[in-house]
Amino acid sequence: MKTIGIVLAGGQSKRFGEPKALALRRGKPFLFYSVEALRPIVDQVVVVAQPHIQKQIQLKDVQWIEDVSQHKGKGPLAGIYSAMKHHGATWYIVLPCDIPFIHETIVTALKQQADDAFDAIVPYVNRRPQPLVAIYHHRVKSLIYDCLQQGEYRMYTFLSSCRVKHIEMKEEQPFMNINTKEQYYKWIG
Template sequence: MTRPPRILGAVLAGGASRRFGSDKALVPLNGAPMLDHIVTVLACQVEEVAICGRSWGEFRALPDSTAERIGPLAGLEAALRYAAANGFDGVLTAPVDVVPLPDDLPERLAGSQPKVFEQQWLIGWWPAALHAALTAFLATGDRRWRVWIDRCGATRVAEPRPLHNINTRTDWTAAHAA
């Protein structure tokens, strides 16, 4: 009998929220900060939750390895580094600004190869063994998530339902209404 994979849940929450105009992780959605919605759903699906790019409550904070703001790949790199050093099989990532987060992500995504949702690429599964490859990719100076997805051979998987990516106040209003 094979053991279930040890999964680290990593919330990508270090963005500057420039298009939104304020820290969208803290913006209330149905009475709680968006970050709470993501953490609550993710925590039920993984062994441990870490927050990339900030501190939040009792959760492990994973800072970027560089002071240079390079985007969500820095959060993934921090999560993969922690996962590889602590015996996790892989990392399940979720951005702070995509709701509602599905409650069956390991069943949809986890496996031996990286996978991402077709439309919401920051929701994905990343085997811990990819840490060295991502570090090397970042050393080239490239920071594009789409290029990384292609480089590591991530499979794109259909989302189970429409998800709201909240980048602007208009997006927040639509998500709040839904």
């Protein structure tokens, strides 16, 4: 069962003011933590980012791709689709690049929930769905394609057409995403 890890790093980071993928926690870029959480569990890690991010960071055994041109920068759904288009697999484990407390045990727990009867495995933390820290079956590629073709870029609209298995996760910190400098100084220091 081939599994690809997708790290989404093609966002604008407007609220943060500089690329979140390159922000540091304990001397390592945020992107590093998402890649390392996936690496032991997947067959290949694919980072979907703009080329200037790749130029500023060294990561071993990672495949870098850009968003497909017609949906460049249109949001996470476009990034997931771009990775699926480049790499065939049964399952895709998706992580954003702005959750620097993520760790391998969360990804392992998610992968253990992979179930062919569902299109997506989405954790719930504190009653909130986490669709950017989730697993998608390859069959959703055509559903995403349809959304993108219709100019529908919202993750939740796409998910409403999927069979989703929700799993409750207790630990909150690994899912904490940093969007602003205030959050950065509060949680990272």
